[in-house]
Amino acid sequence: LGVAIGTLVLSVIAGALLGMRRDVTALTGSLALVAGGASGLVVIARELGGDDRVVAVVQYLRVALVTASMPVVVTVIYHADRSRAAPEAMENSTAPWYLSLAVMVALVVVGALGGRLIRLPGAGLLGPLALTVALEVSGLSFGLSVPVLLVQAGYMLIGWQAGLAFTRESLKSVGRLLPAALGLIVFIGVATAGLGIVLARAAGLTPLEGYLATSPGGVYAVLATAVETGSNVTFVIAAQVVRILLMLFAAPFLARAVVWAGRRFGKGQSRAITAESREPIRVAD
Template sequence: MRRWIVLALLTAIATYLLELLDVDAAALFAGLVVAGILAIVGFAPSRKVAETTEATDDDPDTPAIPRPIMLAAQGVLGVYIGTMADPETLSGLGSSWFPVLVIGLGTLALSVAGGAFLGLHKLVDPLTGSLALVAGGASGLVVLTRELGGDERMVAVIQYLRVALVTVTIPLVASLVFGASASAGDVAAPSTTQQGWGLLLLAVCIGIGIPVGRRIHLPAAGLLGSMAIATVAELTGLAGDAAVSTILLTLAYAIIGWQAGLGFTMQRLRAIGRVLPAALALILAIGVGCALLGVALSAWTGESMFDCYLATTPGGIYAVLAAATAAGGNVAFVVAAQILRVLLMLFVAPFAARAAAKRLGN
């Protein structure tokens, strides 16, 4: 118990510091890093022995978090992502929804192709490589990786390297290329009433989404099942003003980060270190490719080049929002395109990654 308390306390402190720096999903990143450090120095909490395997506490692949708690955390994250599909926000695409969808699929294809190249590395299996470079929904992809049988530690590190690079480069590109400012922006916290309705929405989406998702063999039913129900509820207006509690979301992020971080070992850390140069090169290549897709989107829709660059940026949705707002761009278009990208990546990526992994495996 003492080790769990230390883990929770250090994660809370790290989360607070990262939030001061406007880091996306700060609690997940904090939980990942803190748990990883504690695991490597031998002060990690005891690992839960899996009931269906012969794994032991010494096996880093043994689930660290009890399955029901992990499913609950996945459900909270799934509902949160689903509530992004606000009809009023998505209506910002107007008649440009089809070009944005096509370009989004192009981004997915580009990401999976980059991941396939990464999967050729001797230290990376094809499935892990395919998911590690998917351009969207980093927190959800960490969950999906474990459920699909990939290396969630590798995916977590590479995904957050991608998010960090995108977040850092957005202000630079905005200033140097487009002559626009990109100041940090604040996201309003949901009200108490919205969070109260959010608890009801969580109960319904998790209670229905997980069993139905399992029954139809949906990958990562805890995440995608809940997200599918929440997305439908949001698009049909049934969700109303419901919003996921900030505290619950932070806790869910931390649990997901712990699950990945507690599996770190020095051997795996060295392996990830050897993979990072190739991953960095591919992340930069995908970033350039997405920028070119932005050029195509601008020509197709008539929107400004800057807005289309932001709309196709592979990650850092809050940094994108801040840049669009500060520069006086078409915020509705940019945000709607980004949300559509995240939903598209999380719903389609598991199937695309599986297909790519099978093809590479053969």
């Protein structure tokens, strides 16, 4: 948990630096560099009034860089043996798809309404997510799962929402900020690798396990690498889940603080990125 909070702090620092550019608001910059839950953060950005196009580009750039660099880092720096055969997966009983869909609909409706009643930022995402986490942790999920096709459809809709909003001018603006975003992503990756060293020493892990547990993204690549190298898969994935949940739940509250600070000390929203019809702080207020 301490390492996850440290990662969040690093993300805040990087987001603040990105938000200092003229063509990016502090709100958009902070959400763009939160190290966890890329697709969820794109949705949160749209709901809070940030520029979901910038958030989508920078978030998936982070995931791509972390995933692409992981095999090189694991082999060259940690000299890991990746020749282990993956163990056979245990088959768990799953609930019928129609029951899973019914419970999912109930979680979405109750979670979203409940989140709005308590004025939870990003209630449409975080309300149902909180109920789902509670269901899983309590052991009362009974094999419920979201159908894979529905998951893929959700990813497509999120991508379409962000992608179809691009214009020629916004593409040029995003292109201008990519070098800065790339440098800040590398900064987060190196800094979290340092946190991995601290975690490894504190928890009695190998340096490789510390690196995998604190990787700022690419959770599927982390899982595959942990299995291939014979690492402590349970610990690594538990640490990754803690990171992702912390980032998703902390991001909206962080956005409120960023909007407040931006109003007090910062500048206005850039029209090069965000269309005039948008209301940058409507939900955050």
